[in-house]
Amino acid sequence: MDPMEDKKIKEALFESTDEAAELKDMVWNNIRKELNLDEGNKKTMKSKKKKSDIWSFVRYGSIAAAVAIVILSNTEYGHAAVDKIRQMFAPNKVVEQKIEGMPTQDKVTLKEGSAKYIIYIDEQIYKMESLNGKDKISPINKAENYPEVYMEIEQIKDKKTADVIGTIEKDLQGKYKKVENRGKVKDPIESTLIYASTGTKWNDVVIKYYVVDNTKGGSFIIKQQFFLEASEGHGARLDNMLNEFKIISE
């Protein structure tokens, strides 16, 4: 390529990206705000008031959150892979979304889960525990006498999604008043959704399974449980987490 052509390419790149460069001030303002640079409080995250009553428990779920779940499908879960993940994803970030017309911000933290998972989680609201190869994300504040709220993530390496879906449906039948295979969905994650509930009362249990192809002949099973009243709260929030669900393969 001759110098004239090089020059044209460079100029084309410059001219066509001016509109992004014009956002420089806006981005700086966001950074200043995020890092509290004007307050001299450079690395302290804002503390969030924790509410303990049941309604805040329900409402917590309506605050926007995002969890990027990174799943390493490689059987050798080495430090190198983890390091690559850490390079790829921010250790902390602020997630902003409008829920019920109100913009909210949450800080989420990259965490290393057990058994080949790395996730972003809002540790002010949720905790993640691992047991028997499953990761369970549940609210820190649990209300007594209300159905449990949680999301479980599990990888079944040797079962295709069709097989997993059949097993889940069979398992749910008889246990729940309503069991529906809602077919393939794209939102919050490309998957097959199986929905079940015990009824229509406020405290009836809702179960949602998202069965995701792991792209290697296996499946991820993501199970959500909450109660009807919390559909717009934790239910929405758990779905928001899945908006950034990622499978990382080496």
Place this chain on the structure above:
Amino acid sequence: LDRRLLEKIREGDNEAFAVLYNNYADYALRVAMTVTRNKMSAADAVQETFIRVYRNINSFDLEKTFEPWFYKILINECNRILGKDTKTIAIDDFIENSSDHSKEDDYKFEEYETLYKAIDSLEDMSRIPIVLSYLKGFKDSEIAEILGLNINTIKSRLFKGRQKLKRIIERLEETNKGDGSYGR
């Protein structure tokens, strides 16, 4: 200059951080836009990149050159944003692939901006090295460091990308021969 700035930032000098931003933001936004193809995504990527730089500045080895480290974070942030709508991201997203899936555009090249569209039409594996090379002027070795790839891989991708652009430019010039519209 960078080293002195970075030392000050480590000491908590926010003005130094502002200077660093001022020095790097313009190009970072341009590169991010070409990678994400969206100015708001570019803004998001640059914002997260600077926040990461600020929070992780102590982990940066001052003996090394700052810019490749910075752009490595930026490209990763761009990939993170691009990956939002996909469920799978390969850690090494740039596996060498000799097959050429991209098609050269059949745009009717009428204006200068169509060259950008031609660049935009390149596959990521060629486009990102091209952008880093032309827009930011990185050396092949620096691009290899940023993308975590072998330098020969980068050379190969740059070569293929340039060849493709060269053909497109030639077509542009043929199309616009005589009317003077190209290159204004």
